Amino acid sequence: MADLSDLQAFMAVARAGGFREAARVSGVSASSLSETVRRLEAGLGVRLLNRTTRSVAPTEAGARLLER
Numbered sequence: 001m002a003d004l005s006d007l008q009a010f011m012a013v014a015r016a017g018g019f020r021e022a023a024r025v026s027g028v029s030a031s032s033l034s035e036t037v038r039r040l041e042a043g044l045g046v047r048l049l050n051r052t053t054r055s056v057a058p059t060e061a062g063a064r065l066l067e068r
Helices: 004-016 019-026 030-044 062-068
Strands: 047-052 056-058
Touching: 004 030, 004 047, 004 056, 004 062, 019 030, 047 062, 056 062
Parallel strands: none
Antiparallel strands: 047 056
């Protein structure tokens, strides 16, 4: 089962469109958010975010999770 703080970190990154902006808004480091989202993805067994060097966007599974 996913931890609530892990879900909140995922939501912050997905809504901000990137780890840096989510980190600035939430007051934690981008690397901490990245590790948290990685842990959540591993626990759920599905990739939630498509990452490039310039952007972050939810996958289909990530978009469904955001809706919930």
